[in-house]
Amino acid sequence: MNDETLFRQLASLLARYRAREKEGPLLHYLEPEALSRLLELERPAAGDWRQILRWLELYLDHSVKTGHPGFLNRMWSGANLPSILAEMVVAVSNTSACTYEGAPVSTLMEHYMLDTMLELAGFRDGEGQMTTGSSNGNLIAMLAARNEALDGAKERGLWGQPPLYAFVSADAHYSLDKAANVLGIGTGNLVKVAVDERGRMDPDALARELEACRTAGGHPFFVCATLGTTVRGAYDPIEPLAKLREEYGFWLHGDGAWGGAALLDDGLRRRYLPGVERLDSFTWDFHKMPGTNLMCNMLLFNGRRDAFRCACSAGEHSYLFREERETHALDLGVGSLQCARRVDSLKWFLDWKYYGREGLAGRVRRYLELAEYAEKRIGEIPELGMVVPRESFNVCFRFLPPEGMDANEFNLRLRHHLFHRGDALVGVAWIGETLTLRLLVTHPDFTEEAVDRFLEQVIQEGRRLTGGSSR
Numbered sequence: 001m002n003d004e005t006l007f008r009q010l011a012s013l014l015a016r017y018r019a020r021e022k023e024g025p026l027l028h029y030l031e032p033e034a035l036s037r038l039l040e041l042e043r044p045a046a047g048d049w050r051q052i053l054r055w056l057e058l059y060l061d062h063s064v065k066t067g068h069p070g071f072l073n074r075m076w077s078g079a080n081l082p083s084i085l086a087e088m089v090v091a092v093s094n095t096s097a098c099t100y101e102g103a104p105v106s107t108l109m110e111h112y113m114l115d116t117m118l119e120l121a122g123f124r125d126g127e128g129q130m131t132t133g134s135s136n137g138n139l140i141a142m143l144a145a146r147n148e149a150l151d152g153a154k155e156r157g158l159w160g161q162p163p164l165y166a167f168v169s170a171d172a173h174y175s176l177d178k179a180a181n182v183l184g185i186g187t188g189n190l191v192k193v194a195v196d197e198r199g200r201m202d203p204d205a206l207a208r209e210l211e212a213c214r215t216a217g218g219h220p221f222f223v224c225a226t227l228g229t230t231v232r233g234a235y236d237p238i239e240p241l242a243k244l245r246e247e248y249g250f251w252l253h254g255d256g257a258w259g260g261a262a263l264l265d266d267g268l269r270r271r272y273l274p275g276v277e278r279l280d281s282f283t284w285d286f287h288k289m290p291g292t293n294l295m296c297n298m299l300l301f302n303g304r305r306d307a308f309r310c311a312c313s314a315g316e317h318s319y320l321f322r323e324e325r326e327t328h329a330l331d332l333g334v335g336s337l338q339c340a341r342r343v344d345s346l347k348w349f350l351d352w353k354y355y356g357r358e359g360l361a362g363r364v365r366r367y368l369e370l371a372e373y374a375e376k377r378i379g380e381i382p383e384l385g386m387v388v389p390r391e392s393f394n395v396c397f398r399f400l401p402p403e404g405m406d407a408n409e410f411n412l413r414l415r416h417h418l419f420h421r422g423d424a425l426v427g428v429a430w431i432g433e434t435l436t437l438r439l440l441v442t443h444p445d446f447t448e449e450a451v452d453r454f455l456e457q458v459i460q461e462g463r464r465l466t467g468g469s470s471r
């Protein structure tokens with residue numbers, strides 16, 4: 001088979017998949033052993049294009065259809081078509097986005113998008129990088145803060161230095177724990193600050209923790225405001241944290257992986273992100289609410305021009321980066337933790353151009369409307385109950401089984417049944433001792449009817465599992 005035939009066959013496979021992505025079950029679920037048998041993983045296929053195409057077909061047939069209305073598990077669903085096309089082009093052209101020399105178009109597009117986002121955030125004299133996701137964005141922000149806080153940390157490490165402490169809300173994402181581990185801060189020196197009844201970091205509790213740290217001889221160097229917590233969707237208040245920065249001098253980072261998309265709409269920005277322009281750094285994901293193909297993330301630094309290079313570069317790299325090259329200043333790889341960098345800018349750029357800021361802002365407003373609608377409907381259905389009131393985009397609710405049944409265990413079972421039947425894949429999480437189903441609407445085609453259909457599936461399956469009774 002020549003290249004042209006292969007591309008044609010692949011295109012028709014993909015077009016068929018796209019056409020049926022929203023229909024039928026979410027997944028043809030098979031237990032691992034059965035799937036393994038079907039995949040014939042041991043089968044040789046040297047030079048055998050038919051078998052390669054067969055595996056591609058099997059991959060599509062047995063993948064979770066993330067563009068299906070039942071895919072409610074994660075913070076994205078499906079992907080925007082311009083970014084899908086971009087990903088194909090990136091795969092065919094296969095380059096590394098570390099130098100202008102090797103990736104001229106990607107480099108210019110990445111700079112263009114980062115400048116656009118810096119302006120949107122209101123960051124002056126800043127700089128940005130696409131990273132591999134907000135986990136990495138959080139890590140690099142903490143790294144830059146660490147190196148700024150301690151003279152010579154890059155060269156001498158943490159030996160003989162005062163102990164560093166970082167502060168996050170008790171509901172912050174686990175990537176901050178990983179960052180504390182990787183950077184030698186130690187997970188024990190990542191202080192989890194109490195949240196208020198709405199799941200937002202309590203600034204008074206933070207003030208007490210900072211003071212206790214300083215009194216004990218610690219160095220509070222980094223505070224992360226979570227801007228849209230993973231489970232509850234709460235936004236930590238930036239202004240009071242920025243006020244505390246005046247006294248303690250820490251680096252104030254914003255983790256907007258999920259909720260940073262509120263920046264796209266002026267009204268949502270005022271409501272959820274007041275003071276965002278005062279952050280020292282801010283990370284958020286375009287692969288979540290805005291719908292760009294995974295991964296598409298940015299980390300932005302405020303009022304700093306060389307912080308990526310200072311934080312991330314080390315070692316002799318002149319085989320790759322050459323200062324005498326006229327385009328050297330454009331080379332994004334110099335300030336990256338990676339050497340080779342995946343081209344993530346093309347899909348980002350194309351989505352931005354195709355939908356525009358207003359198109360994406362409308363999408364985010366709509367997700368909020370649908371979350372409001374879901375909360376209202378849950379309030380009207382006696383078998384269902386909100387676990388906590390909705391803060392923003394996250395709807396934390398569950399089925400209320402009859403008294404005497406373990407509601408946590410029941411909801412976990414209910415969720416597995418919905419998945420294995422191919423109805424829906426909905427997230428679960430703990431809020432304190434309570435297991436919650438977490439509904440996130442992140443597909444532009446999702447509607448009130450789809451919310452109703454999903455809730456009806458939960459009720460029907462819940463009733464079936466309780467043998468017809470509920471609370």
Ligand SMILES: Cc1ncc(COP(=O)(O)O)c(C=O)c1O
Nearest residue numbers: 133134135173229230255257258
């Ligand atoms: C608040 C928050 N921060 C960070 C992350 C990690 O993002 P990524 O998957 O892009 O690494 C997530 C992911 O769900 C998140 O919800």
